[in-house]
Structures are given as C-alpha cells and as structure tokens.
Amino acid sequence: MSEDPAARRPLWITVVLLGLSVALIAVFLLLGNWQIRRLAWKQDLITAVDERAFGDPADLPAQFDPERHAYLRVSVDGDFxxxxxxxxKAVTEIGPGYWVMSPMKVEAGILxxxxxxVPPDLKDxxxxxxxxxxxxxxxRPDAPGGTxxxxxxxxxxxWVSRDTQAMSAARGLDGALPYFLDADPLTGPGDWPRGGMTVISFRNSHLAYALTWYAMAALFAAALVYVIRTGLKGTG
Known part of the structure; x- marks a missing residue:
C-alpha cells in the first residue's frame, strides 16, 4: 500500500500552505472591495461630468481645476x-483628419x-x-508633449495633442491658459471645420473586475475547504 503524501508532509508546511491560502483569499476580497469603491467613484464622476457638460454655460473659471472643470460647458467672448x-491629428467617428486649433484673446489670457x-482634403x-x-x-485640460x-x-x-503652452510658443504668443475649449458648431451645418464632436465616454468595467475577484476568492475558498475536509477524513 502506498503511503499518503500528506502523512509524510511536515506539519509546519501544511500550516504555511493554509496560511498562504487564507491570505490569498483575503487579498482577492480586498481587491474586489477596492473595485467596488472605484465603481462608486466612476459613477459619481460620470454624473458630475454629465451635469457640467449639459448644464447651462458658465464663465471661464478663475482657477482651472481638471477634477472640477473638465467638460464644463462655458460661453466665451473674445477675439480670434x-x-x-x-x-x-485626429481620428473621429467620420474618419481621420485634423482638429483646427485657433487662439482667442480673452480677459484671462490666450484661450x-x-x-x-476637417478631413485631410480640407485642411486649407x-x-x-x-x-x-x-x-x-x-x-478640456491640455495634453502636453504628445501621445x-x-x-x-x-x-x-x-501636432498629435493639444499642448496649449507649446502651441502658443510655436506661434509667438504669451499667456496660454492650461486648457482649451472644444467648441460647439461655430458655422452652418455644411461648413468646415465641424464643431461639436466631443465624445464624452468613460470606460466603466469596475463591476466586472469586482465580480472576477470575488469569484476567485469563492473558488479558492471552496478548494481550501475541500482540501481541509479531505485531510480530516484521511486522519479519521
């Protein structure tokens, strides 16, 4: 008769393996809980952005805060x-092309x-x-450097990103604001450039990630219970 491998294993190894198993289950649960907190944060962010983007237009903020003012709808008067x-360079729902960035002089600086x-054949x-x-x-917050x-x-x-400081320097302008304005259509429906193409979309997979971590914890716990019960039967 072959000897049971568990019977030859030192007790301390069994204790360490059980401890590691319990620790992994705890880690999986903590990761699941963290994703649930991220889910709540993302849902609050989506709600806040919707309120900013689709509310009544405001004035330019005195001090721009990306967390509070990204996608804020504003109305601005100034001189191009x-x-x-x-x-x-842009890739849009109607194809590749370009965003047309023009500086406007406003009271706060260069916006x-x-x-x-515009599509590539209409960049003149x-x-x-x-x-x-x-x-x-x-x-929108500016995007220094590139992609x-x-x-x-x-x-x-x-240019591949809207870097307001670098764009101002390239055109010999001072006082660039650290954000830019994605304009609504400024001209007729058949004219170019075509404004109002901002896509407001936030990836929200936190619930799926949370369920994955919880499922791993449950499966690991079930396997641990099975191993413990099998071991107890073997010693009975």
Missing part, C-alpha cells in the same frame, strides 16, 4: 487672433479653441468658414 491655426474637425484655411463669437463649448505613440514636433508644425 490673426495667426495661422494649428492642425492636430486655444478647437473649432472642429481658405476652404473654411470664419468662426463666429461668442463661442460655447466644453473645457503614448507619438510626440508633438513643434519644429515641423506636426
């Missing part, structure tokens, strides 16, 4: 400056306005309609 716009999208400013003021739209895949190249006038 007579400098060359900056084209920022870069995203006038909207002579093909665009003149923007109207005042401008209504959503505030994960590509960097801005101010020296070549190649």
């Amino acid at each position: 400056l007579d400098v060359a716009p900056i084209l920022v 870069w306005v995203n006038r909207g999208y 400013p002579g093909q665009w309609a003149a923007p109207a003021t005042p401008v209504e739209g959503l505030l 994960v895949m590509e960097r801005n190249r101010p020296d070549a006038d190649r």
